Amino acid sequence: MKVLVVEDNNEKYNRVHAVLEQAGVSADEITHVIAAAPAFEHLRRTQFDLMLLDVNIPRRLGEVSRRGGGLDLLRELGRESQLRRPTYIVGLTAFEDVVAEFGPTFQDQLWSLVHYSEASDQWISQLSVKVNYIQAANRSRNFSDGETYGCDLAIITALDTVEFEAVLRLPLSWEPLRLQHDETRYQSGTLNTQNGTKSIIAAAAPRMGIAASAILSAKIIHQFRPRYLAMVGICAGRADKVSIGDLIIAEPTWDWGSGKVVSVDGEPKFLPSPHQLDLDPDTASLMKMLAKDGALLSEVRRSASGNRPRTDLTAHVGPLVSGAAVVAHKPAFDALLDQHRGILGVDMEVYSVAAAAQGSARPRPKFLVIKGVSDFADEKKDDDFQEYAASVSAQFLYRAAKEFL
The missing domain is CATH 3.40.50.1580 (Nucleoside phosphorylase domain)
Known part of the structure; x- marks a missing residue:
């Protein structure tokens, strides 16, 4: 299972990385970038099963984060035929006002926006269930062992x-x-x-x-x-x-x-x-x-x-x-x-x-x-x-x- 994490906060990324590994994603299948431009490069070359996207990211390396910058990446995925659209996309933000403002945009495209919080583990549960589902779906597309539920x-x-x-x-x-x-x-x-x-x-x-x-x-x-x-x-x-x-x-x-x-x-x-x-x-x-x-x-x-x-x-x-x-x-x-x-x-x-x-x-x-x-x-x-x-x-x-x- 290949995962692309677009996140410019290292502390937040480290926690997300740990959750992914606990859910069974190996470290060599996780790709981390901190801006939209390098994300585009990976999306041209690789088909990812899941993209975890911070809503506020910089456009290019060295630039400051922009509010709603991650939405530019979503819009480009809808327009650019050379990009390989991830099978699933989950937005991840630490700001409640960002959830309120941009949540409907994610829902309009049938994706979800999760509220990341240091004080709550709900986002961990949501992310783990999503990863478990994708892994089960991948297994069922390839074979059925007659025993594994999704x-x-x-x-x-x-x-x-x-x-x-x-x-x-x-x-x-x-x-x-x-x-x-x-x-x-x-x-x-x-x-x-x-x-x-x-x-x-x-x-x-x-x-x-x-x-x-x-x-x-x-x-x-x-x-x-x-x-x-x-x-x-x-x-x-x-x-x-x-x-x-x-x-x-x-x-x-x-x-x-x-x-x-x-x-x-x-x-x-x-x-x-x-x-x-x-x-x-x-x-x-x-x-x-x-x-x-x-x-x-x-x-x-x-x-x-x-x-x-x-x-x-x-x-x-x-x-x-x-x-x-x-x-x-x-x-x-x-x-x-x-x-x-x-x-x-x-x-x-x-x-x-x-x-x-x-x-x-x-x-x-x-x-x-x-x-x-x-x-x-x-x-x-x-x-x-x-x-x-x-x-x-x-x-x-x-x-x-x-x-x-």
């Missing part, structure tokens, strides 16, 4: 608005992440647990439905090799079993449209042939325990955004089925009970996430789908509780992840 948790949603917005509100130090030749906009984050800092990847599918979520799930498994693949968001619930705003943890799931249409007395008749997919036993056991934790559920409800229903938050572990069509017709929903009398809800994606996880190459992720009930799949279906339902599902996953990771 990140701890990948989170996907079917909507890039209300559902993904609920994920991005989680306190996971989100940063935009860009992959070459991939138009999906990923977010990378970190979660501090009793067992150390865990790496998180999140993305939203381009549209609702089984196909879009299956493609995103397969792609995110291939790109990041997560230990867990989780989906959060909204679903329709069964009115006599769940309340608006309740959580449904899918166990098991299947495609309710899988089967065969035959002719009976000249009329079409659907014969279902569901293929059920179950949670792994350890995850199922943990989810059942957390679903009974009243204090946790109360905390999730308090932290959720959106229009809150009057009922207390309840979590259910049970059948959540998927189909290619939105169900907004009670008789159609009731007909699904012929496939399983215990069905709690229906959505358009959960089965595809489970199938992608269980059908992937090793190392396979464990899947987990947590959905909030926003309607009852009937003619009264509306959007009043979508934000709350999406929020409680994301907040529950956030707290559950501290346990299963």
Whole structure:
């Protein structure tokens, strides 16, 4: 892994160098320059996996540092075809006002700007996770040993608005992440647990439905090799079993449209042939325990955004089925009970996430789908509780992840 560090403060560079070595980058793969001009020379000759860029650097050797001087290097990378663009770029500055002023510029180009501080180790965690991800990504591009994971948790949603917005509100130090030749906009984050800092990847599918979520799930498994693949968001619930705003943890799931249409007395008749997919036993056991934790559920409800229903938050572990069509017709929903009398809800994606996880190459992720009930799949279906339902599902996953990771 080749790293270019553009930094004119030697003390700061020494700390960064130590962090890189602790993360597994060898000293001979780290190139250090103190100005933009020598950085250009290296970028013409070498393809770097990561460039750590101080925002305030001099243009040439012997000159004084300029506020925002590092941005000139970023702009030149966008214009100059002879320069080899680093695969990843992370800005690093010791000044909070520089983060506030130039952070949006980095984000506009899908890069991140990290606040370096002598008094905090957060930047060390952020940088270490980034390095670990790049190393895992490099390994996965070249070969798969069937055992090595690239990140701890990948989170996907079917909507890039209300559902993904609920994920991005989680306190996971989100940063935009860009992959070459991939138009999906990923977010990378970190979660501090009793067992150390865990790496998180999140993305939203381009549209609702089984196909879009299956493609995103397969792609995110291939790109990041997560230990867990989780989906959060909204679903329709069964009115006599769940309340608006309740959580449904899918166990098991299947495609309710899988089967065969035959002719009976000249009329079409659907014969279902569901293929059920179950949670792994350890995850199922943990989810059942957390679903009974009243204090946790109360905390999730308090932290959720959106229009809150009057009922207390309840979590259910049970059948959540998927189909290619939105169900907004009670008789159609009731007909699904012929496939399983215990069905709690229906959505358009959960089965595809489970199938992608269980059908992937090793190392396979464990899947987990947590959905909030926003309607009852009937003619009264509306959007009043979508934000709350999406929020409680994301907040529950956030707290559950501290346990299963």
